[in-house]
Amino acid sequence: MARFSIIVTSASLDSQGCYSAYRFTQTAITNGHQISGVFFYQSGVNIANTFQTMLSDELALYPKWVDLANEHKIPLQVCVTAANRRGIISEQDAIQNDTPELFNLKPPFQSVGIGELVSMLNESDRSIQF
Amino acid sequence: MARFSIIVTSASLDSQGCYSAYRFTQTAITNGHQISGVFFYQSGVNIANTFQTMLSDELALYPKWVDLANEHKIPLQVCVTAANRRGIISEQDAIQNDTPELFNLKPPFQSVGIGELVSMLNESDRSIQF
Amino acid sequence: MILHKLSHSPYSQKNFVSLLTRITDKDGILLTQDATYALSSTEYCQLLLKQTVNVYALEPDTIARGIQPVMSEIQLVDYAEFVTLALKYNNVISW
Amino acid sequence: MILHKLSHSPYSQKNFVSLLTRITDKDGILLTQDATYALSSTEYCQLLLKQTVNVYALEPDTIARGIQPVMSEIQLVDYAEFVTLALKYNNVISW
Amino acid sequence: MKSLAIINQQGPLHSNAGQESVDLVLAAASFGQDVSVFFIDDGVFQLLKMQKPDVLEHKHFAKSFGAFEFYDVENIYVCQRSLTLRNIESNQLNVACQILSDTELNAKLANAHNIITLS
Amino acid sequence: MKSLAIINQQGPLHSNAGQESVDLVLAAASFGQDVSVFFIDDGVFQLLKMQKPDVLEHKHFAKSFGAFEFYDVENIYVCQRSLTLRNIESNQLNVACQILSDTELNAKLANAHNIITLS
Numbered sequence: 001m002a003r004f005s006i007i008v009t010s011a012s013l014d015s016q017g018c019y020s021a022y023r024f025t026q027t028a029i030t031n032g033h034q035i036s037g038v039f040f041y042q043s044g045v046n047i048a049n050t051f052q053t054m055l056s057d058e059l060a061l062y063p064k065w066v067d068l069a070n071e072h073k074i075p076l077q078v079c080v081t082a083a084n085r086r087g088i089i090s091e092q093d094a095i096q097n098d099t100p101e102l103f104n105l106k107p108p109f110q111s112v113g114i115g116e117l118v119s120m121l122n123e124s125d126r127s128i129q130f
Numbered sequence: 131m132a133r134f135s136i137i138v139t140s141a142s143l144d145s146q147g148c149y150s151a152y153r154f155t156q157t158a159i160t161n162g163h164q165i166s167g168v169f170f171y172q173s174g175v176n177i178a179n180t181f182q183t184m185l186s187d188e189l190a191l192y193p194k195w196v197d198l199a200n201e202h203k204i205p206l207q208v209c210v211t212a213a214n215r216r217g218i219i220s221e222q223d224a225i226q227n228d229t230p231e232l233f234n235l236k237p238p239f240q241s242v243g244i245g246e247l248v249s250m251l252n253e254s255d256r257s258i259q260f
Numbered sequence: 261m262i263l264h265k266l267s268h269s270p271y272s273q274k275n276f277v278s279l280l281t282r283i284t285d286k287d288g289i290l291l292t293q294d295a296t297y298a299l300s301s302t303e304y305c306q307l308l309l310k311q312t313v314n315v316y317a318l319e320p321d322t323i324a325r326g327i328q329p330v331m332s333e334i335q336l337v338d339y340a341e342f343v344t345l346a347l348k349y350n351n352v353i354s355w
Numbered sequence: 356m357i358l359h360k361l362s363h364s365p366y367s368q369k370n371f372v373s374l375l376t377r378i379t380d381k382d383g384i385l386l387t388q389d390a391t392y393a394l395s396s397t398e399y400c401q402l403l404l405k406q407t408v409n410v411y412a413l414e415p416d417t418i419a420r421g422i423q424p425v426m427s428e429i430q431l432v433d434y435a436e437f438v439t440l441a442l443k444y445n446n447v448i449s450w
Numbered sequence: 451m452k453s454l455a456i457i458n459q460q461g462p463l464h465s466n467a468g469q470e471s472v473d474l475v476l477a478a479a480s481f482g483q484d485v486s487v488f489f490i491d492d493g494v495f496q497l498l499k500m501q502k503p504d505v506l507e508h509k510h511f512a513k514s515f516g517a518f519e520f521y522d523v524e525n526i527y528v529c530q531r532s533l534t535l536r537n538i539e540s541n542q543l544n545v546a547c548q549i550l551s552d553t554e555l556n557a558k559l560a561n562a563h564n565i566i567t568l569s
Numbered sequence: 570m571k572s573l574a575i576i577n578q579q580g581p582l583h584s585n586a587g588q589e590s591v592d593l594v595l596a597a598a599s600f601g602q603d604v605s606v607f608f609i610d611d612g613v614f615q616l617l618k619m620q621k622p623d624v625l626e627h628k629h630f631a632k633s634f635g636a637f638e639f640y641d642v643e644n645i646y647v648c649q650r651s652l653t654l655r656n657i658e659s660n661q662l663n664v665a666c667q668i669l670s671d672t673e674l675n676a677k678l679a680n681a682h683n684i685i686t687l688s
Contacts, residue, residue, distance in 0.1 A: 104181065281650070
């Protein structure tokens with residue numbers, strides 16, 4: 001059994017990558033592997049936006065990640081700099097902006113620095129990027 | 131003198147397109163042309179997110195569009211369906227969601243249907259996409 | 261021993277072919293997403309197999325696109341086998 | 356009389372060359388963004404000029420990238436000339 | 451009434467471009483535009499009959515091509531060269547369409563007032 | 570200490586990939602990773618000395634390549650074939666680097682624990 005780091009750098013609507021990452025993560029868990037964490041970088045951070053609203057017959061990937069993370073206690077780590085550049089703001093960012101209600105990044109997604117990616121890579125056996 | 135429709139379909143951080151559209155629009159106005167409107171579609175809607183925060187030495191395109199629109203009364207029209215899919219929510223959307231404070235699309239950007247694109251195209255001499 | 265994970269269409273991205281010359285016969289190639297379109301082309305399949313016999317394609321991505329593979333030497337794998345492949349090689353590059 | 360606005364790198368996107376065969380000698384071509392990298396290649400410049408003599412490149416995009424054009428037959432234009440070009444042709448396709 | 455050409459250049463699962471192209475075609479047609487639809491380059495992969503996007507939990511938006519004629523969108527053009535290069539035969543396609551040469555495609559596009567590419 | 574290879578595959582103004590690559594290199598190095606940086610395909614365009622991104626109001630992130638050595642990032646590898654294809658000479662480059670053949674590049678990448686491509 002191995003420990004995986006999953007890195008997502010593609011936006012969910014501009015590539016199939018974010019969905020493939022979800023399926024890979026789900027399958028790795030089912031097959032007894034551990035997930036050190038999922039790190040969202042570049043436009044991959046877009047999936048963390050709570051305001052996303054898909055039409056009812058379209059794939060809604062956000063709740064799938066949320067359910068997977070909650071069920072299996074997987075850290076969903078979103079790079080704060082990449083997220084802020086793309087208008088994804090955590091509660092802590094919102095408090096610093098003096099608009100404490102205005103945020104669109106919520107747990108289980110966490111706003112983190114790149115140091116968390118390094119920790120994740122150091123404690124895993126293999127990383128894979130989508 | 132001519133009337134232009136500008137269509138933006140590329141995300142500002144994934145392509146130079148949104149910046150090129152800004153420069154084209156600005157130049158067309160300077161040279162005496164009219165802008166029927168700018169229509170943001172596909173990942174082009176991302177520029178309308180008020181939560182975007184660039185680092186101080188990075189290009190901040192959002193305020194540039196806002197200033198250009200306010201100064202010259204240019205409609206900045208954002209396709210509501212494309213925007214909602216990407217977590218860009220207008221005040222009206224937020225009211226309908228019973229969370230009237232939680233929105234990240236503000237004037238001069240407007241949330242509109244595709245019908246507005248058709249009107250814009252019908253009243254302009256030339257359209258150009260970025 | 262690198263697993264090269266490809267995800268772009270060979271018909272639209274030049275990198276698809278240009279990266280092949282960097283692949284050795286001990287490496288593996290996994291076609292995913294639009295890279296699976298290579299399966300319907302004898303020419304692309306041969307280019308891939310010339311570099312290494314270890315060429316795989318993600319079956320769900322292939323079926324979803326309605327692709328009919330032309331060469332049986334490229335093995336179709338499911339997500340469980342994808343996970344196994346990622347561990348079999350020393351590292352994975354996502355091109 | 357179409358103005359074909361290209362914005363992708365000829366080195367990475369296959370469409371750059373494949374769309375050239377659809378361009379007639381009355382059409383215009385405007386290189387913008389990463390398509391301006393074609394200016395540093397005699398081969399790409401010749402491919403473009405073979406289709407039409409009306410080939411233009413957006414100068415700010417060229418300068419920003421540090422590109423040194425190899426053929427003077429491709430005219431460098433600024434944004435004001437870009438606006439004029441967009442009106443000179445019947446319509447514009449952004450490839 | 452102005453004419454609008456919509457060009458599809460990407461495969462169906464590459465991005466959301468296919469769905470957002472359909473949205474655009476149907477809405478523009480219902481607002482009275484004279485819409486024509488083009489499938490070029492990897493866009494021709496959207497026309498494959500055998501697609502099963504449900505395997506990836508994706509919506510089968512290409513089924514909406516069947517609705518085009520109810521919106522009076524009857525000009526559906528496909529690039530012959532793009533099909534040939536991808537070994538796709540006309541009997542594999544999921545919608546009635548006209549298969550055009552490069553020259554014919556250029557002529558059709560030259561006639562459109564406005565052109566939008568989805569990629 | 571694990572090794573991390575960062576691959577740049579896109580031109581400097583194509584997207585934000587170049588800036589976010591620099592962010593990643595400097596942060597990972599400051600957290601003690603053994604970082605190596607690769608420039609491949611259009612990524613070699615990031616190395617052109619003559620760039621003037623201020624003409625497009627963009628930040629000149631490539632200037633940060635000069636900071637790599639202060640973070641002990643000394644392994645900067647460039648694909649020879651990518652340079653040749655693009656008619657780029659080594660004296661046009663903005664950072665000290667090793668120009669490698671395909672075989673050498675593959676060997677360097679094979680040694681990395683983790684690999685991230687920025688594209």
